Amino acid sequence: MTNSSYCIHADGLRFAYSGGPPVxxxxxxxxxxxERVFLYGPSGSGKTTLLGLVAGVLSPPPGTLHVLGHDxxxxxxxxxxxxxxxxxxxxxxxxxxxxxxxxxxxxALPVRxxxxxxxxxxxxxxxxxxAAAAQLGIEELLDEKxxxxxxxxxxxxxxxxxxxxxxxxxxxxxxxxxxxxxxRHAFLELLFKSVxxxxxxxxxxxxxxxxxxxxxxxxxxxxLNDRVSA
Amino acid sequence: MLLHLARRSLANRLLxxxxxxxxxxxxxxxxxxxxxxxTGMRESxxxxxxxxxxxxxxxxxxxxxxxxSVFGMGSPVANISHDEWKKWxxxxxxxxxxxxxxxxxxxxxxxxxxxxxxxxxxxxRGGQPITLSxxxxxxxxxxxxxxxxxxxxxxxxxxxxxxxxHGMSAVGLMNHDDMPFHxxxxxxxxxxxxxxAIYVTLEGISxxxxxxxxxxxxMPGQEVGADQVLAMDEIPVTQITSFFLGAESRAFxxxxxxxxxxxxxxxxxxxxxxxxxxxxxxxxxxxxxxxxIISMFVVLVGILGMLVSIYTSLEARRREMAILRALGxxxxxxxxxxxxxxxxxxxxxALLGVAFVYGGLMLAQPWLEGRxxxxxxxxxxxxxxxxYVGAVVVLGFLAGLVPAAKAYRTALHDGLTARV
Numbered sequence: 001m002t003n004s005s006y007c008i009h010a011d012g013l014r015f016a017y018s019g020g021p022p023v024x025x026x027x028x029x030x031x032x033x034x035e036r037v038f039l040y041g042p043s044g045s046g047k048t049t050l051l052g053l054v055a056g057v058l059s060p061p062p063g064t065l066h067v068l069g070h071d072x073x074x075x076x077x078x079x080x081x082x083x084x085x086x087x088x089x090x091x092x093x094x095x096x097x098x099x100x101x102x103x104x105x106x107x108a109l110p111v112r113x114x115x116x117x118x119x120x121x122x123x124x125x126x127x128x129x130x131a132a133a134a135q136l137g138i139e140e141l142l143d144e145k146x147x148x149x150x151x152x153x154x155x156x157x158x159x160x161x162x163x164x165x166x167x168x169x170x171x172x173x174x175x176x177x178x179x180x181x182x183x184r185h186a187f188l189e190l191l192f193k194s195v196x197x198x199x200x201x202x203x204x205x206x207x208x209x210x211x212x213x214x215x216x217x218x219x220x221x222x223x224l225n226d227r228v229s230a
Numbered sequence: 231m232l233l234h235l236a237r238r239s240l241a242n243r244l245l246x247x248x249x250x251x252x253x254x255x256x257x258x259x260x261x262x263x264x265x266x267x268x269t270g271m272r273e274s275x276x277x278x279x280x281x282x283x284x285x286x287x288x289x290x291x292x293x294x295x296x297x298x299s300v301f302g303m304g305s306p307v308a309n310i311s312h313d314e315w316k317k318w319x320x321x322x323x324x325x326x327x328x329x330x331x332x333x334x335x336x337x338x339x340x341x342x343x344x345x346x347x348x349x350x351x352x353x354x355r356g357g358q359p360i361t362l363s364x365x366x367x368x369x370x371x372x373x374x375x376x377x378x379x380x381x382x383x384x385x386x387x388x389x390x391x392x393x394x395x396h397g398m399s400a401v402g403l404m405n406h407d408d409m410p411f412h413x414x415x416x417x418x419x420x421x422x423x424x425x426x427a428i429y430v431t432l433e434g435i436s437x438x439x440x441x442x443x444x445x446x447x448x449m450p451g452q453e454v455g456a457d458q459v460l461a462m463d464e465i466p467v468t469q470i471t472s473f474f475l476g477a478e479s480r481a482f483x484x485x486x487x488x489x490x491x492x493x494x495x496x497x498x499x500x501x502x503x504x505x506x507x508x509x510x511x512x513x514x515x516x517x518x519x520x521x522x523i524i525s526m527f528v529v530l531v532g533i534l535g536m537l538v539s540i541y542t543s544l545e546a547r548r549r550e551m552a553i554l555r556a557l558g559x560x561x562x563x564x565x566x567x568x569x570x571x572x573x574x575x576x577x578x579x580a581l582l583g584v585a586f587v588y589g590g591l592m593l594a595q596p597w598l599e600g601r602x603x604x605x606x607x608x609x610x611x612x613x614x615x616x617x618y619v620g621a622v623v624v625l626g627f628l629a630g631l632v633p634a635a636k637a638y639r640t641a642l643h644d645g646l647t648a649r650v
Contacts, residue, residue: 057555057646078560085558090646092556095549098235100242105234110557113232117558161557173646 006066007033007169007201008054013064015049024049025226029219033168036192036202038215045221047205051173054203055088056080068168086116089162089200093174096158097146104129104142107161120165132160135194152183159191166198173205188214232563236570239550243543247575250539254579257532258622259586261525262615266587268518270598270606274355276507278422279474281353282328283483285506286310286318286490287472289497292506293513299330299472300503302340302423306332309469314496318475323482326351328474331435331467334394339380340427341394343435343470351476354422355605364388365415371433371459375415379425388413392428394438409438409459421599433465475500529622533629536575540568540633544640551641561638568637569630576626580619584611 008031015024024046031037041047052058054067059080062073068087072080084090089110097106107129111118121128133139136156146154155175162170172191176184188211195202204215212218240247279285279300287295288308297303319327328351331343349367352360365388368375376386386392392411411430419425437459459465477483483502490500551564559567591608599605611619 052646055556055646078562081558081560084556088558090556092553092646096553098550098553100238101235105238109235109554113235113554113563114558 005033007031007035007068008203009066011064011066013053013060015053015058015060022227024053026050026224027226029224031201031203033201034199036195036216037204038212038218039203039205039221040207040209040212040218041205041221042207046225046227047173047221050221050225051171051205054169055090055171056084082114082116085110085114086120087168089164089167089170091155091158091162091170091172091175094151094154094178096161097149097154099147101146102142103133103138103144103146103149103157106146106157107132107142107164109161111165117165117167120167128164129160132164132194133157135163135197136160136190151178152187155179155187156190159187159194163194163198163200166200168200170195170198170200170202171205172202174207175204176211177206177208184211232567232570233574236567236574239547239567240571240574246539246543250536250575251579251582253535254529254532254576254622254626255582255586257525257529258580258583258619259590260528261522261618261622262584262587262611263590264518264521264525265612265615265618266591266606267604268521269612271518271604272511272515273607274421274604275511276504277355278507279352279354279503281351281357281476282474282503283477283480284475284487284490284500285472285503286475286498286500289499292499292501293510295472295499295501296503296506296510298332299474300423300507302427306471309471310473310498311469311496312467314493314498315470315473317495318473318490321486323478323486325476325478327476328352329432329470330472330474331432331469332471334435334438336380336392336394336428337384339377339384341374341430341435342427343430343432345432348429352424352474354420354424358420360420360424361418362415363418365413368414368429368431368434370414371431371437371465372409372411373414373431374411374434375417375429376413377417377425377427377429378419380428381413381416386413386416388416394428394430419600421605432467432470436465436467529625532579533576533622533625536572536579536626537629537632540572540575540630541636544568544633544637547637548640548644551637552644552646555641555644556646561641564641565631565634565638568634569627572630572633573623573627576623576629579626580622583622584619 008029010026010029013024013026013029014022016022039047049058053060053065053072056067056072056075059077060073062071065072067083070083075083098109101109108125111121111125118125130139130142133142136159138153138156138160141149141153146157149157155178158175176187179187191202285295285299287299287306288310290307294304298306315327315329318324326347328347329344332340334341346367349360354360362375363378365375374392380386390413392413394409394411411434417424440459475486477486487500487502490498554564588608591606595606595608
């Protein structure tokens with residue numbers, strides 16, 4: 001019952017870490033392709049687990065979670081790694097960057113370590129890196145050491161990296177929580193613009209409800225997850 | 231790109247990387263260096279004498295013959311008569327001989343009676359002739375030439391008088407100090423046992439022993455004085471100890487060896503120096519096996535050190551692994567990264583170690599030669615050494631699997647959540 005216009009489709013998704021109690025029980029969650037979804041997830045709501053499942057780091061029961069038309073639970077772990085490499089860009093809350101690589105190498109990292117992402121980049125990688133950096137306004141920082149960057153600059157580098165090769169799904173895990181309000185909005189504007197240009201779906205997780213209005217739709221994970229006692 | 235990543239990761243931990251690479255480098259240098267010293271020692275040893283086809287002495291063990299005639303150690307069982315030596319000297323297949331008459335010493339250094347052939351024909355280490363750094367060869371009865379080591383140790387110069395002792399004790403109970411020997415020449419350094427001997431003429435040796443024919447000091451009134459010796463027309467030479475022999479052609483060597491060894495006139499032994507030296511080296515080579523085993527263990531310790539350093543770095547790199555995982559790197563990619571880092575470290579260490587060996591050799595070669603008379607050649611790594619270096623790198627890669635396995639488990643467990 002996969003609909004190709006769905007980017008993420010969870011249907012009766014239940015998950016428990018081996019031997020532990022169930023931590024996630026989602027009746028249904030649908031994210032359409034191209035949608036910008038704000039997932040409101042306070043700590044303890046199963047946010048980490050859900051993102052791990054969508055990104056294919058954790059394995060759900062077969063048939064309960066489809067990402068970009070793939071039944072994640074039916075894939076082998078290396079197939080899930082390939083799915084993530086090719087189709088998903090991921091931005092962490094902070095510490096997104098490899099400290100010993102410069103900005104340029106950090107942005108290029110996904111296409112360098114996996115061939116799946118490399119195939120999505122037309123032409124020379126260097127040009128794609130410069131273009132992605134330009135989109136997020138950090139082209140003059142390309143040769144900097146990442147340890148010299150401010151947190152805001154680091155998050156832009158992380159976003160540029162996630163967007164390189166225009167993956168279908170961008171998962172942003174509280175990417176703005178380390179930024180102050182002004183920068184938060186500036187960052188989101190850039191992110192939205194870039195996601196739109198890439199035609200990607202954006203799954204944005206945060207516990208900061210003030211941002212919810214900027215998105216197409218907002219979903220409360222705490223309400224969605226039956227395992228969380230309100 | 232993985233290589234680039236591994237390289238930058240190592241560069242990021244520069245101090246640890248350097249120390250680890252250094253420890254591997256030292257162990258590789260030790261392994262390769264020991265091999266070099268071994269080769270050098272063996273070659274120096276087997277080149278102690280060269281260009282000589284046979285060494286002939288009274289019948290006995292070949293090693294004993296080598297020891298007293300080449301290395302100046304121990305003493306012969308019996309002598310060779312002058313006539314027997316002359317017989318072989320004039321043999322048609324023989325090109326030249328160098329006679330050696332042993333048995334006396336000066337302050338612990340051997341005194342060797344020989345003749346002009348010694349200065350002309352004696353060759354060592356790849357055919358180098360011996361040369362005089364000062365003076366001229368001994369020709370007169372009471373003239374002598376010092377080996378370089380003797381001259382520098384005793385501080386003698388040309389014209390200095392030297393008292394020769396009968397027998398080999400350093401403090402001669404029976405000094406032939408009535409025989410006024412003096413220095414007429416000093417040999418250039420050869421870094422062989424040649425440096426540690428004093429060379430006189432065969433007649434000189436005879437003169438020392440005049441009146442001693444019974445083996446004991448002459449009875450009072452029977453001493454032969456130096457002026458008496460000098461007054462003699464010809465000093466009789468009756469015995470020598472051994473002689474070096476050059477054949478007219480290499481092809482005659484084996485036949486000559488057989489003929490000399492089976493000669494009916496006097497029981498003689500003839501050895502081919504190259505073969506006998508090699509045989510002797512094999513006898514003492516077990517010590518170098520011990521050295522080699524120790525250096526292999528040192529390499530193991532170096533590799534273990536690397537393993538520990540990578541392993542302990544993993545905790546600090548959990549975040550890095552999580553980032554790589556988020557970018558789609560499978561656990562296998564992370565394993566490859568760590569194995570590559572280990573291999574790279576071992577490779578750098580091995581190269582550095584080889585560089586140390588060559589650098590060290592260039593610095594120490596003259597000193598080693600001067601001090602110990604061992605010439606360690608500087609040349610490309612041989613097969614064994616290349617195999618050692620290769621084995622270290624392979625071992626490095628394998629050692630990388632240990633921290634990699636740990637990182638694999640951690641990566642699976644942490645997923646995308648590792649916070650450091």
